[in-house]
Amino acid sequence: MTPEPSTVTVADLGEQLLLQRLQAFCPSDLVGDDAAVLSTPPSEDLVVTTDLLVDGVHFSLGLATPEVNTTPPWDAGWRAAAANLSDLAAMGATPLGMTVGLGLPGHLPVTWLEQLYQGLTACLQPYHTPIVGGDICRSSVTTLAITAFGTVAPTQVIRRSQAQIGDAIVVTGVHGAARAGLELLLHPDVAATLPASRRSQLITAHQRPIPRLDVLPLLWRSLAAAAPERQAMVAGMDSSDGLADAVLQICRASGVGACLDRLAIPIPPDLCPWVTPEQAMEWALYGGEDFELVLCLPASVAHHFVTQLGAGAAVIGEILAGTGVSLIDPTGHLPVQCLSLGRGYQHFPH
């Protein structure tokens, strides 16, 4: 692509040339009609998820104030794709494609938009997932509407409502890293003693989360080996709105309670030097945006599965009869704490 001065705007280019530019990111056989046509695997169900992302809420254009721009366009694109792929992973689905709707102010630089698409496609590339269509229109606020769809065998759908009393609660990785990365971006002076490589790892966790599609084949293998009768009954969701939210939502949907072991929750080791244990636990439970999966499995499967997943994965608790979710300290130093919904990010807060 020809390098272009970053001063060329969406309005300079006009709708037709802009569409041509963006179609370069789509497979040529999928665009050019009123809709895209895609083959789906026979006997699989369709899984669909959608997200709307708005400048100033989910990312910050920061065109006027680049110093507070915590999400450059490449990363905004990556995160948008990752969030939707993570929703598919949370259902047990393999991604098939994605559509992108864009509301754009005329003064937006075209380079911003191309970097957004580069981030989107970079995140999709390992999963061979194409952008199959989209729409652009003018808007006073930059808006990104993503719909992702995938397929899943009907026997492998993961649902929030399928947790069974006695299930082990598994997380596929550490929690709190994304929130810590945001802190480092917002307050570059904190954690001055943390080596640069460790800082950038936490910032990457915030800016470029990895959807955990990789865990699905391991999950099916562990289940097939240890508990084939439970393949159609895994409960789970992703932890994009926080670990506490995920466990609470699963319990509410399944009509069960849970008990989490404070010491078992995997927290990034790089938080220790500059964050109190209380703060680290707060970020792990409520920080959100870690995009790990929270799964409820028979204990026999869970331990095998966690071993397969390696670093960061852990059994953090158990599904119980009842309704509440309590956080316990097995050493007895801290009192039992009840988790509650609604401490994460709320649109339209009261």
Next chain:
Amino acid sequence: MTPEPSTVTVADLGEQLLLQRLQAFCPSDLVGDDAAVLSTPPSEDLVVTTDLLVDGVHFSLGLATPEVNTTPPWDAGWRAAAANLSDLAAMGATPLGMTVGLGLPGHLPVTWLEQLYQGLTACLQPYHTPIVGGDICRSSVTTLAITAFGTVAPTQVIRRSQAQIGDAIVVTGVHGAARAGLELLLHPDVAATLPASRRSQLITAHQRPIPRLDVLPLLWRSLAAAAPERQAMVAGMDSSDGLADAVLQICRASGVGACLDRLAIPIPPDLCPWVTPEQAMEWALYGGEDFELVLCLPASVAHHFVTQLGAGAAVIGEILAGTGVSLIDPTGHLPVQCLSLGRGYQHFPH
């Protein structure tokens, strides 16, 4: 649903209650997980289309100036659903579901949103098409992101690129009605002699267009009877961006030209008393938003098909070798006119 004062806003209700309100419009077995799961017919391909609609561009909230509000929320919802169903019809696809993403200012009345959803679901209802998911977030400008998906037998996909030299060009209904309806809304004083019922028909054509999903079974039946070898080779698209645009896009994608007969283009009879023939033809060709289908078929099929469709449907021209699209007057009164792209609505006009 309890009647509610129109002063209750999105911010008053808050995100959780708002989600609950909107979920009432979705089948309960489809919401509540990270994504929706849908069964698809075996051996059919998936068809996906997406639209972004923004207040002030595609509809007008008109909260401050209700007198210029040409698209009340119920109609904005209907039109958004109709436009996406029309894209599916243009591909030959049967609708399966729709997702709705909403960017909302806090001051938006909840009743506006519920009327929008009532319009959406009213349009979807005849096709048994559910809203299968969505997303809400705050935004300074009301934004509606729709993704519709459907399925089609691989042998029945309608594409722009499939027009054959010698094909008859068929429209499934009159053109110019939606543009005329808009004129009546913008200038209530024009066409004073037009009876109220005729006025409201034109306004309805603008506010509540019908996606032409009904023509697909008739099309397959006509093709099966007269030209079974052409079932996989129908060219077409919808006329949402104008009839001229549709014919030009099909010709460009198929590498062919076309000739349209000025007298064959079906124009609503109610335009005669108050619009010049030149203006009526301009609206038919470039007005847009009629949401009819423009199809290229063997002549033998076309005439049978048009008879089946009844009032408004017509053969309007023929696909020719070459590249241009000319509009001819068989009586010889008017000179041949060459149609051109880009006279329809452009986002980001130069």
